[in-house]
Amino acid sequence: MLLGGLVQAGSYTVKPVRIELSARQLRTTIQIQNLGEESATIQAHVVAWNAEGAEEVLSDNDEILLNPPIFTVAAGHPQFLRLGLRHPQPDTREGTYRLILEEVPRAAKPGFNGINTLLRISVPIFVNPRVSSPQLAWTLQRTSDQELLLSVQNRGNAHVQIQTLAVTGEAPGPGFVQGTTTYVLQNARKQWVIRNGELAGAGKLRLRAQTDNGEIREDLVPDRP
Secondary structure (H helix, E strand, O other): OEOOOOEEEOOEEEEOOOEEEOOOOOEEEEEEEEOOOOOEEEEEEEEEEEEEEOEEEEEEOOOEEEEOOEEEEOOOOEEEEEEEEOOOOOOOOOEEEEEEEEEOOOOOOOOOOOOOOOOEEEEEEEEOOOOOOOOEEEEEEEEEOOEEEEEEEEOOOOOEEEEEEEEEEOOOOOOEEEEEEEEEOOOEEEEEEEEOHHHHOOOOEEEEEEEOOEEEEEEEOOEOO
């Protein structure tokens, strides 16, 4: 759950909700707060996060240093985790990673017969280029009389986070509106299926999206497959 720069998962909070590094800021600190009534041991590691088309891939990586990699947080107390770049990176394109926080299972108490729910949080890490220039290309395809396929391709050098998305017709009527927290990485493609006969039959539609890079407004003409 996102709460203004804070992630809450079970009895824990993590802030900030995204980490940004650059050539001018090689290191940063995040805070994990244990709101529960018992101490917890958490293991942390960083993976590379990349995309080729519609597929996103997480892979082992050692370009981001973190300390400590495993720690115990007492009930009601915070733990600070330090992260930083191992080496300066080229500043022409964005580096993308994810910090994975996983709770280590405790030994079950005598007589316990339930299910333990364990913490697992994934926090995005962005190593910003000197100049961020995301380039989103939107297309709309009419796949049937009742359905459209909305696609976006990022051909730039940095991500865009789409927060809200709306597609409406020129005439008044119900449209497609969705709240989302979709990251479109460089080289990534995202798609949404729009099941709306009125929109599928329209000649031109209007796209409006709110992103972390500002608002987007475009007129789109659906293509046939």
